[in-house]
Amino acid sequence: MAAGSTFGQRQPPLYVSIQKILDKYPDGQIFKEIIQNADDAGATAVHFYLDSRQHGTDSLVEPKLATFQGPALLAYNDAVFTDADWQSIQDLQQSVKTEDPFKVGKFGIGFNSVYHITDLPTIMSGSKLAYLEPHEEIWKKETGQWYDIQQQADKLDTFAPFNKRNGYFTGSSCFQGTFFRFPLRSVSREKRVSSQVYTIDKLREILTALREEARAILLFLRSVTVVEVHEISDGGDCTELLRVSSVFEGSQLQLRSEFHQQLRAAFERFSYNIVHPIECTVQFKVKVEDFIDPVNSSESKWLVASRVGSPSSEVHRIAKALMALPWVGVALETTESTAIGGRVFCVLPMPSEVSCHLPVHVNATFSLNDERRELKWPGIERKNDPSADWNGLIIQHLLPPCYAALLLGHAKQLLTGDAFYRAWPEVENLRFTPWKGLLGPLLVQILTEPVFWSHNRSWVPYNNALFMPRDGQVPRVVITALSDYGERIVTIPPNIWDAIDFCGPLVKNINPHVVRIKLQQNDLVYINYAPNQKLDLLQYCLSDGAFRDIIGIRLLPLANNSFTVFNKRSVLVPVYLCSPGYPSCIIPGCKNRLVDIAYGGELYESLVGLAKKKVTQLAMLDTCGVAALLKGSLPPASVVTLPHDAVSIQWLELFLEWAAGQLTLQPFSGLLVVPGYDSVTEKTCAVRLSLDCPAVFSEYSIRADLVNVLGKLSVKCCEKSRFLFLPALSVSLMNHFTPDGVLDAIHSGNRYRNVVLSAQEAASLRSLLYSYSENPQRVSTLKDLAIFTTLSNCDKPLYSVSEAPSATIEPDNFPLSPRNLPAGLILFSRSEHQQLVLLRSLSVPQSTSLDFLVDSVFPLISYSGNCIDLMKEVLDNIHSILSDGKAQQIHKLIYGIKTLSFLPVAENNSVLHKPTTLYDPSAPLLRMLFKGQLVFPVQPFSSDKCLSVLKWCGLKTAVSQQELIGVVVEIIASAGKGIRSVDEETYTRAQAVLEFIAKLSKTELSQVVTVYSKRMIFSNVMVGLSGLKSWLPVKWAPMEGYPDRLFWKGRGQFQRLVSYGESTILYPNNALLELACGSQVYFVNHSLPLDACQLFPLDPDSLVKHVIAHLSMVVSSFELSPQELKAVTHAVYHTLNGHAQKTIHHRASLPTECIYISRLNVFVSPSVVAVQQNTSFRQNLEPFIYTLPDDLYPFASLFKALGVEERVSKQQIVRILGNIKEGTRGTLGIGIKEAWELVMTILNWLTGNGEHPVDVLDCGSLYVPVEDDSSDWPILVESEGVVYTDNEFLRRYIGVSEAESYKLVNKRIPPQMARLLRLKPLSEFLDIAEDAFEDVGQHEPLTVRLKNILKDYKEGLTIIKELLQNADDAGATEVNICYDARNHRVNPGSLLFPGMASCHGPALVVHNNAMFTQEDFKNITKLAGATKEGKALKIGKFGVGFCSVYHMTDVPSFISNNFLYIFDPTLACLKDDIKNQAQPGKKVTHSTSIVLNSQQLAPYQGLFGFQKGCQYEGTMFRFPFRTTPSDLSSNMYNSHTVKQIFEGIQNKSSELLLFLQSVKCIKVHEINDGQHSPEMQMEITKTAQVSGPIAVVNVSCSPGDTRYWLVATHTDTILGQVATASVSCLLGVPSPYTPQSIEGEVFCFLPLSVKTGLPAHISSNFAVTNNRTGLWTSDDHSINILEVRWNESLMKTVIPKAYFGMLVSLKQMSLSSQLKEYLFYKLWPLGESLTIHNPWKLMIDALYQQIQQSDLFFSTCANEWLALSKGRFLSPGILSTNPLTIPECVRAVTANLNMPIIDLSLEYHVHINTTPFMITEDKFLRPFFEKIDCIEFNERNEVLCLALQCYATELDQNTERKVYLHSFLTANACIPCTPDGSRLRKCCEVINPKAQFARLFDEEEGLFPIKEFHEKPLVSKAMEILGIVSSHIPWNAERKSTNR
Secondary structure: OOEEEEEOOOOOOHHHHHHHHHHHHHHHHHHHHHHHHHHHOOEEEEEEEEEEEOOOOOOOOOHHHHHHHHOOOEEEEEEOOOOOHHHHHOOOOOOHHOOOOOOOOOOHHHHHHHHHHHOOOOEEOOOEEEEOOOOOOOOOOOEEEEEOOOOOOHHHHHHHHHHOOOOOOOOOOOOEEEEEEEOOOOOOHHHHHHOOOOOOOHHHHHHHHHOOOOOOOOOOOOOEEEEEEEEEOOOOOOEEEEEEEEEEEEOHHHHHHHHHHHHHHHHHHHHOOOOEEEEEEEEEEEEEEOOOOOOEEEEEEEEEEEEOOOOOHHHHHHHHHHOOOOOEEEEEEEOOOOOOEEEEEEEEEEEOOEEEOOOOOOEEOOOOOOOOOOEEEOOOHHHOOOOHHHHHOOOOOOOOHHHHHHHHHHHHHHOOOOHHOOOOOOOOHOOOOOOHHHHHHHHHHHHOOEEEEEEEEEOHHHHHHHEOOOOOOOOOOHHHHHOOOOOEEOOOOOOHHHHHHHHOOOOOOOOOHHHHHHHHHHHOOOOOOHHHHHHHHHHHHHHHOHHHOOOOOOOOEEEOEEEEEEOOOOOOOOEOOOEEEEHHOOOOOOOOEEEEOOOOOHHHOOOOOHHHHEEOEEEEHHHHHHHHHHHHOOOOOOOOEOOOOOOOOOHHHHHHHHHHOOOOOOOHHHOOEEEEEEEOOOOOEEEEEEOOOOOOOOOOOOOOHHHHHHHHHOOOOOOOHOOOOHHHHHHHOOOOOOHHHHHHHHHOOOOOOOOOOOOHHHHHHHHHHOOOOOOOOHHHHHHHHEEEEOOOOOOOEEOOOOOOOEEEEEEEOOOOHHOOOOOOOOOOOOHHHHHHHHHHHHHOOOOHHHHHHHHHHHHHOOOOOOOOOOOOOEEEEEEHHOOOOOOOHHHHHHHOOOOOOOEEOOOOOOEEEEEHOOOOOOOHHHHHHHHHHOOOOOOOOOOOHHHEEEEEEEOOOOOHHHHHHHHHHHHHHHHHHHHHHEHHHHHHHHHHHHHHHHOOOHHHHEEEEEEEEHHHHHHHHHHHHHHHOEEEOOOOOOOOOOOOOOOOHHHHOOOOOEEOOOOOOOOOOHHHHHHHOOOOEEEEEEOOHHHOOOOOOOOHHHHHHHHHHHHHHHHHHOOOHHHHHHHHHHHHHHHHHOHHHHHHOOOOHHOOEEEEOOOOOOOOOHHHHHEEEOOOOOOOEEEOOOOOOOHHHHHHHHHOOEEEEEOHHHHHHHHHHHHHHHHHHHHHHOOHHHHHHHHHHHHHHEEEEEHHOOOOOOOOOOEEOOOOOOOOOOOOOEEEHHHHHHHHHHEEEEEEEHHHHEEOOOOOOHHHHHOOOOEHHHHHHHOOOOOOOOOOOOOOOOOHHHHHHHHOOOHHHHHHHHHHHHHHHHHHOEEEEEEEEEOOOOOHHOOOOHHHHOOOOOEEEEOOOOOOOHHHHHHOOOOOOOOOOOOOOOOOOOOOOHHHHHHHOOOOOOEEOOOEEOOOOOOOOOOOOOOOOOOOOEEEEOHHHHHHHOOOOOOOOOHHHHOOOOOOOOOEEEEEEEOOOOOOOOOOOOOOHHHHHHHHHHHOOHHHHOOOOOOEEEEEEOOOOOOOOOOEEEEEEEEEEOOEEEEEEEEEEEOOOOEEEEEEEOOOOOOOEEEEEEEEEOOOOOOEEEOOOOOOEEOOOOOEEOOOOOOEEEEEEHHHHHHHOOOOOOOOOEEEEEEEEHHHHHHHHHHHHHHHHHHHHHHHHHHHHOOOOOOOOOOOHHHHOOOOOOOOOHHHHHHHHHHOOOOEEEOOOOEEEEEEHHHHEOOOOOOOOOOOOHHHHHHHHHHHHOOOEEEOOOOHHOOOOHHHHHHHHHHHHHHHHOOOHHHHHHHHHHHHHHHHHHHHHHOOOOOHHHHHHHHHHHHOOEEOOOOOOOOOHHHHOOEOOOOOOHHHHHHHHHHOOHHHOOOHOOOOOOOOOOOOOOOOOOHHHHHHHHOO
């Protein structure tokens, strides 16, 4: 016999292959697939019919078709099937369209999506009618049948569905078109392509997909122009539902036809090498008519550009290799006002999640996976993959010129730029996508064309255009001026700016410099512009601060409304710019020398800057300038009488008011600026200025009482009426009679501290001062004035605040009488409004009644003697006291009352107690337990009202565990030990103790108590006491339902106590438990809940023993009725089921027959029972085997533990054969016929009736009937020695001696059954040669299936990953990859299989240290079945991944255990050695002598521990490189390609091992000729420190680097399956780690090469596409697919929990100083960063829900981790003009203020609802000003400066911001005045450094703002508005100056 046996990979049944196709194609694609096929056939119209009719069944071509005559989907197109079409539709995996570049469908499987809805597709076209039937049931062993229409014309019912439709009539011999009919599946059955039932209603749902895509479905079709959908009712009425048509006007249709003709001609001439592209741009309408819902009807216009060909040789090469035309198209909807969301088309639209990120639809001959759901893209795992490279070439070479042609064609049709610009690509949308390669080539082509729409309504190229700036902020007059100068101005939107920036051309923008250059050329262009236009033009010219080229422009505005030319400063006399301090009104007659425009505006600020630069004649007007101008304009006389031409009284008033603010009037000496009175003329006159000393001035007449009061305080009052003459210039130098002035005067007198005033005087002074403005000096003065009245009895009637620092203001609605308050308590009265205002301004606290009691009254009670009256009043008014308190304050009050001793317990009040030491006298149980003891409060506190309050404050309402122990000890003392009778009172007390225990929670039961100075758990103490003494009341009667004839142990034990022990049960009343063991134990009489009962836990071991003993009593006595037996045994089983492990431990004590079958009233052994029948064996097997009755099913798990099978097992069934063998007709009670029927039934079942045999190897001893004429009873013997006849010739001619050496199986056993029973054939037993007989038959080529698999699987690193996957699933810990470059030159004659000689050259060897199991051997031969489905933690789930090795080899082989396996699907090497070519491979036992004597194992010898003749403890694959192209692939591997694979391994070293479950090491080797052992080139190892679900993983690569990863894992159950997910982030190097954000990828334990945009890697047992390149995701029509729902469930549950676990772990590592530079949100995901939105957005949403409920927010200010609700966030834009920024000084101040600020980057706020916790600008400023003295000077000053600047910017607007800024800045000192910036003043107290009188003061006096403030224009402007002193010297400032 040959050394090997036939082995190899094999095809599954046809319907299984179709099932796999349906997994890829959702049912929503059915309509599109049919339209696509029609377009490929050249059809112009497609009609669908939803046919509800039931047709006749009498005249059919095949009667079995009757079940398919019901409702169906009909599809018609007007093309006729060709021979190629008929051939293509029969080939499941081989498409005749593959070599036709004008066909869309290239996979040969898209049509099969119709099997979603039907089991019998029917096609009628031309002269043929064909049926496809993959289940081979109608035509046995045939997958379909076709008929000639003419020959079957009399079968009227067959053709009834098509009759009178689209030109077909019954009886026609030929049909000029094509009809498809898909009868809807109406019954769900197993072993079908699909079990889904479909109805017409469900078809309507599928139709929704077509309706939604109707506007776009015709755009790129080559021939189809009309799609219609109709519905046929039961009665045959046809209603049109939907019509989609493309409408071409003029010559547009002809243009498209000519394009297709040119294309076919070019292809016939040049094939795929079309160097000169063929282009076509057409415009047409798409009309959608929805007859069901007309609202959905529409008409849209489209511009479609198509292009075929390219000059690129690389395009030609790959196009030829893929047989794909370089054909692209772009479609733009011209009717929409907004850009569409571009879709990707492969003639028809792809799923919506495949986006091109463009505003146009894109069509091309893309390379897709076979389910047409994803594009292939180049990547590290698609090296040398031409299909992925092809898509890259489409994007970079083919699409750009086509897109450009579309845009240029679009521009020619438009007279505006907006619609045109919307058609441009958005750079940001493409930046991180594979479509980015389109941008450069596209933009280079179109930017050189006239594609920019100018304001003069023409298209211009970019180099002839002047572009509006990106922000568009250019005044209208500037645009007008530039247009007048002939410039072509262009305005473009942001997306075009992005395109220009991306492409890089320099464009000319509008800017001030460009405008100034234009204006210098000729002023005649703008000289006649309106004044306001000229000012806007000037403002723009000055806006950049570059002033030198302003010279020569006639735009300098003069006060006389004229404009002059800007000249150099040295050319003309100065022109002065007025300012708020130097207005034009103080200089008469000089408007031609002044510039007077609105102050504070942008133009004004620019002119100020220009004046300061001293570039032109413009200068700032100052005091000297004013004096110079006045000298030229005023008369030279010494006196003039008013009015005068040059001087008026009004001007004098203005001037003198202005002059009062000047430091000196010396420059005006000699000028007519002083008013006088001429007594001669009795007229007012003006005289020359003569300076006099300042005087003091008072404005008001003062009441006499106030004069007296102020006199007491040493303040003198000066009234205006008392002065004979007072110069007007000195008015501003005195204090005015105001509250502020009076306080300042009082302070200056410094004699007010010991002054005693009367109550009336104090009231008068309070009424004067209460409206003062606060500053530190005035507040200090006011605090020292004794002018405030009090409530309580004090030493004097008036107090100052300084005298009573602990005093408070009387609380609102204070309910207590002052007479009961403790003595010495000062409480200011709040009855007068003025006093209340003043006290509050002095920060005197006013607390609530609650706080006053706790903080002020309660601390003094211990010193106040008898407090009963006070506390009685407090308790009576407690509700009003608590009404204004918050939770924290209320707790504070209650705590205060708890700590006070004020409760009497007897009639005398000698001893008072705290509430927490007494008990509630209203509780009956407490009264009973503590009768006679002084533990209850008495009058006046025993009322219900007082008791309810006292309960809040700790009055006990129950006893403690400690006290309960004391009561129990008392009971024990009176009862003793053992079972004791006691009096009723003791028995009742014991019941009471149990009542109290019943109220204890689980936590309270576990509380620690002190017993005899020892700390013990309460439950342990009670158990100890119960075990020692008797105090538990015995239950003397069972519950109702306990059998009277069954012994009850507690019967007769009336009013007795028992101790707790092994024979006592204290458990909630449970009839089942009593029934389960009532004869064996005492039950305690109580009503305790379960938690309390756990004080006296049931000992499971004892309980089980008692229950078993109880059961044994029941079984042995058998005195009970069946109903009672059923009740008792159910209770027993229920109890034992709850203690299954203990039951198993004591199973030996159980009665042998312990299962009660109530139906038969019999106890049986578990060995003859099964929970359920065998699913495939339904025959009743009693009395051999019983199935568990329904009433015992709840205890199935218990019985299974006792040996009962889950289902009737094959071992049990086979054991029946042994029973029959050992038994007789008499002993078994069955007859011969019944015995034979049972034997044959069992054997038939074991062989699966020839279809699904049971594996009989593990059934134990199998007995089969043999031929024996001595008895009619079945003679059964062990199958080992039995043979069957496989050849009657042999049987007839064998000798007698040979016949005696074996037993022939009984003739009732057919050969097929014998083979399945593993009986040996007679020919084998007689050693007849293998090749004496040979099997023949038809088969389908395996190479076709493998080649299609290879299309989906990348080569290179993918092969290694698939092998790693298999090794990890097998449990291997180490994988070795070796490049074996040796040539094992052997003589073919020395090989077991001579054809293998060519496979002994260079190869890739992959070894792992796990051995193949029997299941692995089985799985590796399957191609289509899911070999690992249902195993959640297995990576490979498709059974086809291993086939990726055929990229490099034609003959893979491997060694494991004792076997060598060889696959040769092409039969290139084993053709002569294979007997069954349907299984092209060999399995060889490599330890046999024939193998050992050959050279077959030479390539393996010595590699990775393999030695010939020994069992191999591992698995070693060998893949000899393909040297010539084969039917599988044309790829040839060599040392270069191997090097690329090894580089890929090194690049992905860390990721390859990161999530693997078993593999911990990968080693890469190389071995060359002459070497005996491989040399290691690379080693990758993984170690992990695991703590629960968290691990720190170290992956090191040598040579290479070491990476540390944090991996968090979570496992759960979803959709009934185990789901696991891991999330990993890169930690960097240790000591400490620095977490790093990475470009996250998707893993299914191994990387899928799918980027997510997340900062971490994510692995889970995803539902992945068959080629492991992506995940199953939902589109509009696949949401209910199981794979989609599985992935979405992972995203919502398991993955976010794992991600959250990683973040929590990072937090813990940060707390333990294992991390450095860890930004807490650094590894949070961002939705905007996702490269794949669906379904990862679900994960992000679920994750952020967990984050918001956790303490994962770190506050650097508080230096702690916080929950979201505990932290605060700074609102962007605080004190900033940029709404998105926060100044650093604001962040620093929040740290000083101890705010728990969480610094979360702005983009994360989209995911976190921070609004409730946001600190806005006003909320920030309030605590800032309250604690301004605690803030570091520099940071404080920066914040103040920003606040002033913001205020200045808001002045011209009426905003909320302006209001609160004004409030804060006027009410608080906010101007730093000392040189070091430490001291603050209010703005109205600060002197303007630019004021004339500023020189009178020194900086050290602290009256000037610091330099940084007054030099900033906006700050200076704000201070002026807020009242900085600029014109009048404050009196106190003047006095200090004078004294100096």
